[in-house]
Amino acid sequence: MARKPQNPPQNPSDDDWPVKAYRNQDFIMSREGRALRILSEFIEPEARFEQEKVSDTIVFFGSARIRPREVAQKAMESAKKHGGDMERAQTTLDMSVYYEDARELAKRLTEWSKGLKGKSRRFVVCTGGGPGIMEAANRGASEGNGKNIGLNISLPHEQSGNPYISRELAFQFHYFFMRKFWFAYLAKAIIIFPGGFGTIDEFFELMTLISTKKMGKKLPIVLYGSEYWNSIMNLDAMVKFGTISPSDLDLFHRADTVDDAFDFITSTLSEHHLSQPGGAL
Secondary structure, eight states, X not given: XXXXXXXXXXXTTOTTSSOOXXXXXXXXXXXXXXXXXXXXXXXXXXXXXXXXTBOOEEEEEOOSSOOOHHHHHHHHHHHHXXXXXXXXXXXXXXXXXXXXXXXXXXXXXXXXXXXXXSSSBOSEEEEOSSSTHHHHHHHHHHHTTOOEEEEEEOOTTOOOOOTTSOGGGEEEESOHHHHHHHHHXXXXXXXXXXXXXXHHHHXXXXXXXXXXXXXXXXXXXXXXXXXHHHHHOOHHHHHHTTSXXXXXXXXXXXXXXXXXXXXXXXXXXXXXXXXXXXXXX
């Protein structure tokens, strides 16, 4: 149970004692207060989205480790000059193309969405708020002069929000599942760039929700970067062994260029969502 204040003031009428329940940090942070902490990560973002007139989002997933082209080029030059790990530097440079593509795609989608009619903000770029692909998408949306969202998560190594997130739409979550809820709840499109465990987890969770029809809305999903994804995932083998249906491979679109991803997303959104307000799962 929550602990009582150790040194209550001499004057019982003091506003600090007895402590009101919602001001009692010992209680709020206790096991018994967990439900309130979870609920706050639903209600507080909802209130801010409503205040900022955000109807729905386009979510970018991808690795936090992918670097901008200029950073990767400097790393390559440093490796050449100082006898560093050339193979790693080359890989970093090769992967930087995904940073630049995410940046360009987010900018183009933002400029497109700003041209839509209506009082609410439609199809706002949303990321996990960190570095790498997340930074690239927030950066591109910012360069497109649009609001953008960062759903950050507190981690042991303290991931901090990137500087391109719109300040009024920067969030810090404690619970992964509440963060995932907000990714999925407002999303009208998802772009999945090369990434690690977290990105793959997000992709497969979405596939599960869609294939089991727990997500009823039309949700275009782009798996960006065939060379990468074909190297680390053999989804055709899952069909071969009968663990997924052949039709499950039609639940997402593969893309290797910004033009292809942009055209697929905008055409699908125009067909299924432009006449509708933001919706639920």
